[in-house]
Structure formats: structure tokens, C-alpha cells
Amino acid sequence: MILAAIKLSENTKKALIIFFLIFIIIFVLIGYISLAIEGAMKKQGSKADAMLSNVVQAELFDNEKKFRRFGIKKNARVFYVESRIPFLIILGCGLAYLLYCLFTAKWGYNPFNKTDGFATLFYEFSEWPKEKFFGIKLISGWPSVLSKPHFEVAAIFSYILVPALIVGVVWFLIYVLAYISRSIRIRKIARSIYRKKLVTEEPASPVTPQQ
Amino acid sequence: MLSFLKVFARGIIVTLLLPIIVLVLACYMVYCLVLFVVMFFKAVIGFFKGNNINADLPEDLEARRIVLEKEKTDTQAKDMLSMMYQGMAQGMAQAALNQPQPQVRPDVIDYLSNEEETLTDESKEIPYEGEER
Numbered sequence: 001m002i003l004a005a006i007k008l009s010e011n012t013k014k015a016l017i018i019f020f021l022i023f024i025i026i027f028v029l030i031g032y033i034s035l036a037i038e039g040a041m042k043k044q045g046s047k048a049d050a051m052l053s054n055v056v057q058a059e060l061f062d063n064e065k066k067f068r069r070f071g072i073k074k075n076a077r078v079f080y081v082e083s084r085i086p087f088l089i090i091l092g093c094g095l096a097y098l099l100y101c102l103f104t105a106k107w108g109y110n111p112f113n114k115t116d117g118f119a120t121l122f123y124e125f126s127e128w129p130k131e132k133f134f135g136i137k138l139i140s141g142w143p144s145v146l147s148k149p150h151f152e153v154a155a156i157f158s159y160i161l162v163p164a165l166i167v168g169v170v171w172f173l174i175y176v177l178a179y180i181s182r183s184i185r186i187r188k189i190a191r192s193i194y195r196k197k198l199v200t201e202e203p204a205s206p207v208t209p210q211q
Numbered sequence: 212m213l214s215f216l217k218v219f220a221r222g223i224i225v226t227l228l229l230p231i232i233v234l235v236l237a238c239y240m241v242y243c244l245v246l247f248v249v250m251f252f253k254a255v256i257g258f259f260k261g262n263n264i265n266a267d268l269p270e271d272l273e274a275r276r277i278v279l280e281k282e283k284t285d286t287q288a289k290d291m292l293s294m295m296y297q298g299m300a301q302g303m304a305q306a307a308l309n310q311p312q313p314q315v316r317p318d319v320i321d322y323l324s325n326e327e328e329t330l331t332d333e334s335k336e337i338p339y340e341g342e343e344r
Contacts, residue, residue: 030222031222055271057274058273058274073268076250080246173240176240179243
């Protein structure tokens with residue numbers, strides 16, 4: 001009844017359809033991204049199989065605890081060897097920042113700031129204009145552009161530092177994900193090998209009473 | 212359509228759980244940073260002790276030795292089996308050669324070449340050697 005009483009104009013209907021389409025597309029995209037990350041993690045986790053294949057074949061450990069301890073030890077070593085380069089990049093960025101602060105004597109320098117930082121390469125908008133309608137504050141227009149992307153000589157350091165830092169952190173994050181997926185895989189392998197199940201098959205179908 | 216809806220539902224669930232996922236990931240990142248520093252010091256100490264961080268662990272070496280031994284015994288067993296089968300095959304072939312071959316009696320050949328009649332009648336059966344008709 002209430003829905004039937006609401007009359008929508010053609011433009012409102014179109015806007016609603018577009019809004020719902022965007023809503024669906026965003027969530028589907030997030031779903032696909034999560035699927036891709038899960039697939040990548042599974043692939044990285046399969047490295048644990050190769051890492052522990054000899055130990056499993058040789059039946060070296062007689063219990064789950066010893067096996068898992070060895071897996072954690074091995075995983076940490078693999079992580080250390082893999083993540084040396086991204087860690088060096090992050091460390092280099094930190095050292096460069098410290099040296100920059102030391103030479104320029106700007107100890108509170110924020111490399112992401114809008115005046116002489118990395119944010120000069122992006123648009124800056126004002127806040128959304130709002131008006132009061134019957135006591136409720138509602139958005140009443142588009143925000144205005146405060147500054148357009150521009151090159152700032154004073155911000156050259158941040159132009160180098162910030163991308164390098166992002167690359168280092170993302171690279172390190174990938175190896176952290178690989179570490180997590182290997183840990184999960186090791187736990188699964190340990191469970192499948194050492195935890196014996198009494199019931200391995202599906203229970204038999206119930207016997208029908210004979211007449 | 213169903214798979215599309217599943218992906219859509221997954222997207223909603225991931226969005227709802229995103230704060231927790233980010234929190235867990237951040238915790239793991241801090242843990243991994245600490246782990247890296249610990250491993251770095253371990254590697255430095257190991258370097259001065261003459262150990263390489265890239266080298267295999269003693270458990271790995273032990274496991275490899277056991278696997279190699281297993282493979283060796285497996286190949287030995289396979290060789291022995293194949294030799295046994297080979298010997299058996301040779302013996303069987305020899306036994307087959309030594310068996311007496313069935314020979315056709317010469318009088319039958321003569322009889323068949325001389326007589327053109329069919330051997331349906333009992334009276335016309337081929338007599339054995341020394342047997343009278």
C-alpha cells in the first residue's frame with residue numbers, strides 16, 4: 001500500500017537502477033578480489049608441501065607437535081630469506097626519512113602533506129556543502145576543488161620516498177600473506193597425517209526392516 | 212546465475228568482515244616484522260658460527276638420507292624381482308624346449324597317402340603297429 005502510494009519520476013527510477021547496479025558491481029568485484037587472494041594464498045600454501053615432503057616421506061617425526069614445530073621453524077626461515085628485499089626497502093625509506101629530517105631540521109615533516117608532500121599530486125576538495133532542511137543537515141551540492149595536482153620542487157623527496165615505501169610495504173605484505181598461508185597449510189598437513197580418524201567413510205545407509 | 216550470486220554474497224561478507232581481516236593482517240605484519248628482526252640476529256650469530264641460513268636443517272638432511280636409503284632398497288628389490296622373473300622365464304622356456312615333441316606315425320602317413328576312402332567305418336580304422344586287422 002505504502003509502496004504503491006510512492007510515485008517516482010522517471011529520472012528517480014533511472015537513478016535508483018544505476019545506484020543498485022553500482023552497488024552490485026562493487027560487491028561482486030570485492031567477491032572476485034577475495035577469490036583471487038584466496039587462490040593466491042592456496043598457491044603459496046602449496047610451497048609448504050614441497051618444503052616438508054622429504055620429512056613426511058621419511059616419517060621422521062612420530063607426533064604432531066614435533067612436526068608442527070619443525071614446520072614453524074622452516075617457515076620462519078623461508079619467510080626471512082624471501083622478505084629480505086622488501087624489508088631492506090622499508091628500512092632504506094626509514095633511514096632516508098631520518099637523514100632528510102636531520103639535514104633539513106624539519107623533524108615533524110609529514111611526507112603525505114598537501115603543501116610540500118606527496119598529496120600535491122592529487123586533487124584536494126573542500127567539504128561537502130550542507131544545508132538544514134526541516135532540522136536535518138543534508139548534502140546540498142558538490143564540493144569545490146581546493147587544489148589541482150601540481151609538481152612541487154620542495155616535495156621531490158616525498159615523490160621518491162612514498163612510492164618506494166608503498167612498494168616495500170605491499171611487497172612485505174605479500175610475503176606476510178604467504179607466511180600465513182604456509183602456516184595454515186602446515187597445520188592442515190599435520191592434522192591429516194597425525195590425527196587418526198575412526199570414521200573415514202560415510203555411514204552406511206540404514207537397513208530397511210524386512211517384512 | 213547461482214555462482215554470480217555466491218560471489219555477490221561473498222563480497223558482502225568480506226566487506227562486513229573487512230575490519231577484522233585488516234586487524235588480523237596488521238597483527239601478523241607486526242609479528243612478522245619482529246620475526247624478521249629475530250631471524251636476522253639468528254642469521255648474524257649463525258654466520259659467525261659458520262652456519263648458513265639458506266642451508267638445510269639437520270632434520271632435512273636426516274630425512275633426505277632416509278628417503279635415499281628407501282629409494283635404494285626399493286630399486287634393489289625391483290632389480291631382484293626382475294632378475295627372478297627373468298630366471299623364471301628362462302627356465303620355463305628351457306623346459307618347453309626339453310619336452311618331447313609329438314611325432315606322427317609313418318604308417319599313418321602311408322595309409323593316408325594310399326587310401327582315398329574316408330575313415331568313417333570302424334572296420335577301416337588304422338591298426339596300430341603289431342596289431343592285426
